[in-house]
Amino acid sequence: MRLLYDFKALFDRYGVGVGSFVAVVISLWVFILILLPQIAMIDMSFGHNLPPAERGGPNDVYTLSNYAYFLFGNDGGFNTLHLTIMAKTVIASVVVTVFDLILCYPIAYVLAHGAKPQAARLMIIGLIVPYWVNEVLRAFAFRILFGSTGLVNGVGLALGLWSDPIDFIREDVALYAGLTYAYILLMIFPIYNAIEALDRNQIEAARDMGASWWRIHWRVVIPMAKPGIASGSTMVFMLTTGSLAAPQILGGPSNLWFTQLVYQWFNEASNWARGSAYAVILVAVCILFTFLMMRVFKVSIGEIGR
Template sequence: MSNLINRYGKVLSTYILFSLTLWLSIFIIFPQALMVEYSFWKYDETAQQKLWEETDKLDAKRYELEKKLEENPQDKKIEQQINKLSRQIEKNDLLSQEPPKIYTDENYEYLLTNTLHRSIFFKTIWSSILVTVLAFIVCYPIAYYLAHVASKKGKIFIFLGLIIPYWVDELLRTFAWFMILSFNGIINNILISFGLIETPIDFFQNNSAALIGMVYAYILFMLFPIYNTLETLDKNQILAARDLGASWFTIHKKIIIPYAKPGIAVGSIFVFMLTAGTYAVPSILGGTKGLWFTQIIYSWFFDGGNWNQGSAYGIALLVLCILFIVLMLKLFKVKLEDMSK
């Protein structure tokens, strides 16, 4: 705190801390805390049913008293009983509109016991890991080329070629891949024209289209962190290794990849979390067998109207993503301060 005040002064430091606290509270802590609270309760439908049954009995009793009051209009006791029953019925109606909450872990138990949802959950995680690995395989050579081989003009053209397609909306890019990978798409036509296949490949039923689409969608989130790290690598280390007779494989294994660990960790975290949390790409390119876990969460919230179950599924996905972050930091032996460099 004292360092912050010495650098920016009291007024600006107070503004920075206030803005940071407000940002964390409104956009991070409060929404997640609300989802956690929702995930641990459900409506007591049994109590609601009892209220409805009790209300029906009270209504029937009031109907009988109203008949008696028609026969004896001057009977004040019957009138008082009717008024009392009416108040109780109104109270029950209000209570039945919002049933009492029961705090339980049943929403999480449902995920563990539902075989279909559990398999989709693990398929989503495995596919996200696979997309992360594929993105690294594609991006690492490009990042190294940009950092240590390409000329200044070459970098400009390559960066433009990478960035310009992302000026187009993600949905349009995804639909473009849908047309490319379709039965009559470019890829199937090329494979058939070269005689490599006889009938078109259904990329949408074997999850290939979704994987390709997600690698393409999030490739820059892997490329730039690795490039930013490799750009700071001293080329003299590579030249010295070459002079000492090291092969390119050894140089990359012993020098370049270890140096690029912070960038690889950041890129892996970005790509994994974006892939695990995506909705549009698997919805368009996933086919009938490409159901993604986020689609189930969406269905709980908007189709089933069960926000509690949807919150539990969302928190389960969030916890696993956090565990993945911790795993990446441990695997690459990277600290959080290293990732910010």
Template structure:
């Protein structure tokens, strides 16, 4: 038995230890790894009616992946331009949402972490309580704000800033705002956690030596907060790229999110293998992108857990 397992059982006893270990293994293997493997398996199979499953036509194939890149066989275009464009746009938009969230959340997290007093607890509550409302309702609330006859347009037109209502939905502003807002806490809290442990004396020492505030952030706070920043960015990016409700409700008619394509394959086309292949491509691409960026910014996997 490896040493960490032995220590684990020594500390918790055999009964409780086995129970805890069993539950964790059930969670990771039973609820995450096995279903994902089954999706992976689906993605390499043809879409067959139930009687033919397991029959002679049920063989492994790359067809579903080929479809994403080249489109239907014998189609008019040499590439599946529509789906690829959606895929590419989704990733770019998720990156954009992540950067936007980081710029918005870093000052909030810094302020929360470095200020003392009871009002901080109230601020934190004000950030948390809106999340008691479910995601769909929050998205519709944003629709009310951003809609063509919505609150924001009424105000802007009444104030004379716009002559005619601006279509926030068609221009994707509502979507970005919705996605940004949906994951704001996942960006704030990891950064907050790290900055809270930053010794205030370090900021004062830098200040004492003549550093300006931008310099203090660049050289002292941000390097220290890097694990929190990477953790927050990873979560926000992954979840934005995989979001469904916000694009569905707040997206303009012409802007599909890649998850909506996946949803259509599963639900409207009843083509699970095709949907699974799209989902696998999205997942793998996101993971590779995150790993590549971690390399660029010299972040260790262990830091993400902080």
């Protein structure tokens, strides 16, 4: 009903021609490029890894073995390796999301209420321009920066902060820094859009009543920014858990990202059924995180999607 109401409003505002075009394009996008691939992946995840000649035959039946393998492996015990990789990926994604939130909230506030319009536009351009560079190239740039002979180690050694080069790659410092930087815009702009709608007079009134800086943000700004914080956190978490290039380039030799497991099942083991099951599990984790954000910040899915 909500979708029909939105389409009716679209027709009323732009006319039947433009409204029909937009409705058809959105429908094709949602059903062909989003829903159908997901349905196909879910269907494949409940199947056996059969050669093409046996597909559709008596052995091609639904099974839960691919999901059972994620939990128990082949020997019946817990699949501690893959469960640990999933846990590490989720925890690392939460840490990156928190880093981005701490870093981006002050920037978004300054853009919305602290800087003059000309300065704000220059700041936005300065944030966007670096992202004209491909994500893979930016990941390699971080690997160079944090390498044993890179800029970070060079400055640290020159200032006497440490006596020997630190292996930031093995310690995953480069990975966390690269992922935090990779999705920083997806945290800034949702928070900026939410804070920008805040009436500046509310902040001035709170100051006139003697409220401290932290109390103004806690009681006035953050409640207004909750949808933006939830939206930004959801997008950063999802893209971090689903990242593949950055973990492969910046991750240490002992750090395996869950997306790398999915990649291995699809491309190295040629087991598309199990790869689909692992991909479905990853999608389910991201959906659960979205619901968690909705509950923590007490916002609806519509507010997150704005």
